[in-house]
Amino acid sequence: MADKSLAGKKPAVPLDPVFITEMDRYLFGEGRNYKCYQKMGAHKAKLNGVSGMHFAVWAPHAKAVSIVCDRNEWQPGRNYMMPLETSGIFEGFMPDMDFGELYKYAIETQSGDTIFKADPYAFSAELRPGTASKTADIDSFNWHDEAWMKDRASKDTYRQPLAIYECHLGSWKKEVTPENPDGFINYRKLARELVDYVKWMGYTHVELMGIAEHPFDGSWGYQVSGYYAPTSRHGSPQDFQWMVDYLHENGIGVILDWVPAHFPKDAFALADFDGQPLYEYPDPRMGEHPDWGTKIFNYGKNEVKNFLIGNALYWYEMYHIDGLRVDAVASMLYLDYGRKDGEWIPNKYGGNGNLDAIEFFKHLNSVIRGRHDGTIIIAEESTAWPKITAAPEDEGLGFTYKWNMGWMHDFLDYMKLDPLFRKNAHNKMTFGMSYATSEKFILVLSHDEVVHLKCSMIEKMPGLGHDKFANLKAGYLFMFGHAGKKLLFMGQDFGQYHEWDEKVQLNWELCDQPYNRELLLFVKDLLAMYREYPAMYTLDDSWDGFEWINADDADRSIFSFVRKDGTGRHNLLFVINFTPVERKDYMVGVPCPGRYTLILNENGAVKDDKVKKLYNARKGECDGRQYHVNYPLPGYGCAVFRYNDAKPAKKRSTAKKKAGTKAKTK
Numbered sequence: 001m002a003d004k005s006l007a008g009k010k011p012a013v014p015l016d017p018v019f020i021t022e023m024d025r026y027l028f029g030e031g032r033n034y035k036c037y038q039k040m041g042a043h044k045a046k047l048n049g050v051s052g053m054h055f056a057v058w059a060p061h062a063k064a065v066s067i068v069c070d071r072n073e074w075q076p077g078r079n080y081m082m083p084l085e086t087s088g089i090f091e092g093f094m095p096d097m098d099f100g101e102l103y104k105y106a107i108e109t110q111s112g113d114t115i116f117k118a119d120p121y122a123f124s125a126e127l128r129p130g131t132a133s134k135t136a137d138i139d140s141f142n143w144h145d146e147a148w149m150k151d152r153a154s155k156d157t158y159r160q161p162l163a164i165y166e167c168h169l170g171s172w173k174k175e176v177t178p179e180n181p182d183g184f185i186n187y188r189k190l191a192r193e194l195v196d197y198v199k200w201m202g203y204t205h206v207e208l209m210g211i212a213e214h215p216f217d218g219s220w221g222y223q224v225s226g227y228y229a230p231t232s233r234h235g236s237p238q239d240f241q242w243m244v245d246y247l248h249e250n251g252i253g254v255i256l257d258w259v260p261a262h263f264p265k266d267a268f269a270l271a272d273f274d275g276q277p278l279y280e281y282p283d284p285r286m287g288e289h290p291d292w293g294t295k296i297f298n299y300g301k302n303e304v305k306n307f308l309i310g311n312a313l314y315w316y317e318m319y320h321i322d323g324l325r326v327d328a329v330a331s332m333l334y335l336d337y338g339r340k341d342g343e344w345i346p347n348k349y350g351g352n353g354n355l356d357a358i359e360f361f362k363h364l365n366s367v368i369r370g371r372h373d374g375t376i377i378i379a380e381e382s383t384a385w386p387k388i389t390a391a392p393e394d395e396g397l398g399f400t401y402k403w404n405m406g407w408m409h410d411f412l413d414y415m416k417l418d419p420l421f422r423k424n425a426h427n428k429m430t431f432g433m434s435y436a437t438s439e440k441f442i443l444v445l446s447h448d449e450v451v452h453l454k455c456s457m458i459e460k461m462p463g464l465g466h467d468k469f470a471n472l473k474a475g476y477l478f479m480f481g482h483a484g485k486k487l488l489f490m491g492q493d494f495g496q497y498h499e500w501d502e503k504v505q506l507n508w509e510l511c512d513q514p515y516n517r518e519l520l521l522f523v524k525d526l527l528a529m530y531r532e533y534p535a536m537y538t539l540d541d542s543w544d545g546f547e548w549i550n551a552d553d554a555d556r557s558i559f560s561f562v563r564k565d566g567t568g569r570h571n572l573l574f575v576i577n578f579t580p581v582e583r584k585d586y587m588v589g590v591p592c593p594g595r596y597t598l599i600l601n602e603n604g605a606v607k608d609d610k611v612k613k614l615y616n617a618r619k620g621e622c623d624g625r626q627y628h629v630n631y632p633l634p635g636y637g638c639a640v641f642r643y644n645d646a647k648p649a650k651k652r653s654t655a656k657k658k659a660g661t662k663a664k665t666k
Contacts, residue, residue, distance in 0.1 A: 015047060015082060015093055019054050025087040028058075031302035034367065036310040037228055037318075041121030042103065042135045045093070053097035053135055055081060055105075057119060058303055059274035060088025062107045067092050068116065069103040076106035076114050088303070102132040104268075109275025118225065118268050120279075120307065124237050125213040125226045131268040133226070138318050141241040145248035145320060152253075152322065152374035157400065158440060161537045162485035163527055164255065165203040166446055167194070168210060168220060169234055172490055174505040182217075183505070184233045191243035195250045201493065202527030205253035207325055209447065211240070212259070215266055220447070220502055222327055223294060224259050225269040227311045230319075244320050253322040255378070256315055260308045260360075261328040262294040271295050279304055285345050289331065291338040299332070299356035309364050316368075316375050323376035323400070330382050332357040358397070365398025376400035378442065389440040404441040404484055407432040412449060415475045418462045419557065419579040426554035432482065433546060440541050441484040445492055450500045458495040458519075467580065469495060469515045470636035473522050473602055474576050477638045480526045480536065481563060481574040483546045494520040518603075525604040529640065535565040535572045549573070549589050550623045556581070558633070560588050560623065568646030572599075573629075573639075580635035587630050589623025596629050596641040615641065 020039050027033035045054035059065055065081045071094060072078040081092035094103075105117045118125065122133030169190055174183030198206055210221020213229040221231070230240040244254050263279070265271045270279045280295040281287030287296050298304050315321040331337045336344040336352045347355050368377050369391070379388050379399040384406075390396025410428040417425055450456050461471040472495065480486060490496075491506045495516045498507070510516040530536045539545025549560035557578040564571045573596060575588050590596065596615045598606050606613055615629045622628035631639060 015091060018082075018084065018091065019043075019045065020056050020084055020087075020089055020091050025084060025089060028089070028306055029087060029302055031305040031309070031363070033306055034310055034313050035317075036306055037121055037314045040089075041119055041123065041228065042133070044099070044135075044137070047093045047095075050095050052093055052095040053101075054091065054093050055103075055119075056089055056091040057081070057105050057121075058087075058089050058307075059105070059107055059278070061110060061274040061276045061278065062090070063110060063112075064108040065090040065092075066106045067094055067103060068106045069094070069097070069101060071097060071101070074104075076108075081105075097135065099135050099137045101135050102126055102130075103135065104132050107274050111275060113275065115275060116268065117273060120270060120273070121228050122226055123228055125229045125232055127232045128215050128217075131215065131225075131266075133229075134232070136229075136237045138237045138241070141238050141245075143241075143245055143320065145245050148248040148251070149320065149373070153372065155374060157374065157376055158541060159534075159538045161204050161531045162401075162442070163203050163530055164205045164207050164442070164485070164487040165198050165201070166207045166209065166444075166487055166489040168447065168490065168500075168502060169208060170210065170217065171500070171502045171505055173508070182233070186235045187230075187239040187243040188235065188246075190234060191246040195247060195252060198252055199250055201524050202531055203252070204531070205255055205322065206247065207255040207257065207487065209257050211256050215264065215269075217502055219264070221257065222259050223262075223264040225264060225266060227307070228314055241319055248320065254320075255323040255325055255376075256321050257327055258312065258315070258324040259327045260297060260311075261326075261332050262289055262292060262296050264294055279307070283345065285339075285343060286335065289338060290343065296332075299354065299360040305360055305363065308360070309367060312364060312377075313367065316371070316373075322374070323378060325378040325380060325403075326399070327380050329361075329379045329388075330385070332361075333381070333385055334383075361397045361399075362392040366392050369398060378403065381405070387439075400440065401442045401485065402439045403444045403446075403487075404432070404439075405444070406435075407441070407482070407484070408444055408446075408449065411475070411479065412445075412460065414578075415471065416460050416462065419471075422557045422578055423554045426552075426557065429478065429559060430548075430551045433548070433551075436483040436546070437541050437543060442487055443479055443482060443484040444487040445479070445489060446487060447489045447500055450489060450492070450496075452499075454499070456496050456499055457492045458497060463580075466515065467636075469519050470580075470602065471578075472519060474578055474636050474638055476523060476526060477574070477600075477640070478559065478576050480530055481561065481572075481576075481640070483540050483563075485537065485540065486530070488523070493523040522602075522604045525600060528605065529600055533563075533565070533570055533572055533642075535563040535570055538565050547591070549591075549625070556583065558583070558586075562591060569644050571643055571645060573641040573643060575631065575633065575637070575639040575641075577633050577635065577637040582635045583633040583637075585630075586633040587622045587628045589621075589625030590617045590627050590629050590643070591625065592643070592645040593617045593619075593627050594643060594645070596643045598639060599642050600638065600640040602634060602636060602638040 040056045043054050067079040068074045081090035119133040124134040124136035126132040176183035212224045213226030213231045214221045263270050281298045335354050378401045380403045382405040387396035388402045389399050392398040414428040461468040494511050547562045560575045598613045617627040
């Protein structure tokens with residue numbers, strides 16, 4: 001939308017006092033106004049005793065900016081905003097304006113056109129296809145999660161279980177009615193149902209896709225137009241605050257997907273915000289993604305960095321989010337990402353690293369680490385870029401965790417193979433442990449792996465019927481036993497058949513089908529075991545926490561390994577058979593003599609008294625060990641044994657005890 005209607009209108013009336021102080025402007029220009037959201041955007045305020053709404057927007061190339069809304073019939077020039085010196089910030093005031101009202105900024109460009117833009121710092125937005133911003137109250141919510149927040153801050157995340165349920169709220173469940181043809185459910189109702197499921201299953205966290213406002217459902221929320229606005233598809237900002245609060249009250253952490261890598265070209269949003277490239281690099285060789293058709297943030301501009309860093313902190317502060325998962329990190333780090341020779345600009349050293357993005361990540365993650373409140377930040381990074389999770393002072397980028405994309409691709413390549421051919425790809429399952437401690441990893445089976453003709457997890461599996469489910473159970477056990485935190489996408493835990501589609505809800509009726517129900521309960525038992533035994537998570541990033549028993553049994557496609565918690569009291573021995581061939585005479589080498597208790601098999605947690613649970617280690621070499629256990633291993637057999645190899649405390653001799661008693665008496 002463009003017109004000439006601002007030309008010749010009356011100038012802005014200076015606000016006295018100004019709301020954006022000189023210190024605010026200085027820190028903003030330095031990229032260090034970390035609570036910029038407290039002043040930028042729309043806020044309830046008083047001017048000369050009159051209540052209304054204060055507005056602030058950064059538009060340094062604009063000739064003039066005015067507020068347009070219902071109160072002025074969306075006419076540019078009726079409510080001009082005042083430019084604040086050389087900061088590029090304009091501020092204005094609308095008397096009597098309240099929460100829940102729509103607005104935009106009318107910006108007169110250097111060419112004389114007038115463009116209408118949504119507020120980059122808006123706390124809420126009009127439901128698509130509308131594109132206006134909406135005033136909203138996010139300060140008055142009454143939180144009840146003090147215990148959760150205190151407990152979170154006191155714990156070392158690396159020594160805690162982290163089992164994430166990745167969820168797209170718009171397609172998790174739907175309630176389609178004539179009045180609600182898209183079927184979007186309010187955050188509050190979703191929270192209750194999500195808690196019932198996630199808590200029953202035993203996940204520790206949910207990761208929510210597509211929460212920041214976005215115009216196109218099919219982008220899944222990865223083309224953001226409102227970075228500070230929870231999507232209005234499911235309700236108001238306070239509804240979303242309620243959702244997080246309720247999850248916390250029920251012991252469930254909340255992680256949000258966050259997209260600082262790019263933004264869409266929609267005319268109402270950030271692209272060419274004041275008539276010129278502002279949030280994006282001006283050169284399209286740096287400022288546009290050729291594959292995605294989106295703009296790339298200019299990480300070398302302090303005000304842009306401030307917008308993004310402030311946004312990350314905003315979700316932690318105002319919504320009590322426990323973590324952010326940063327999307328498409330590789331696309332930010334590499335100047336030649338998705339580009340051919342001649343389509344990108346090398347950095348000043350002639351390399352392909354985006355020095356601005358590297359500095360941005362170090363700055364952002366240093367601030368988050370400095371909070372010391374238990375919050376985390378996760379990188380979705382698909383390459384071998386070094387030190388993603390190392391501290392910035394150690395030349396790292398400073399993320400808390402990194403998605404292990406390499407493990408994921410190797411794992412899926414193996415699992416899709418016919419069992420007869422798996423012996424030729426055995427190393428795909430063992431290679432991950434060779435670099436498992438190089439970063440702080442999360443093992444992921446994410447939404448990206450069940451779309452675009454890649455098939456759902458169950459349909460990736462070879463065979464028919466029972467074989468498919470038996471394969472997937474074995475694969476999930478391997479994943480949970482492997483070093484690294486865990487993430488499963490919704491529907492994978494009960495064997496959703498069709499690929500994920502954001503337009504329809506999951507096929508929940510499958511949970512009542514025999515094979516699907518068995519898989520669901522198996523995953524539930526895996527999650528219970530994962531949370532119960534510290535050996536499953538406490539030494540994920542240490543070689544002390546994992547030990548292969550036999551990593552070389554390619555001919556039989558059997559893997560055996562041990563997970564340890566450092567105490568020796570509750571170590572776990574895993575045996576997994578990835579073929580349908582039964583091994584009645586199977587023996588597995590064990591680390592020490594003693595009793596091995598079977599706690600889980602291919603049917604789930606071993607609770608049936610008719611199932612043999614206790615196995616004594618026998619003297620005799622196997623797998624390079626002095627002792628072994630005989631265990632009849634079924635086709636696609638899964639077995640987890642608990643054992644104790646802690647050295648018993650030395651008993652003091654009677655003579656020493658008497659000597660000690662005499663000494664105390666004296």
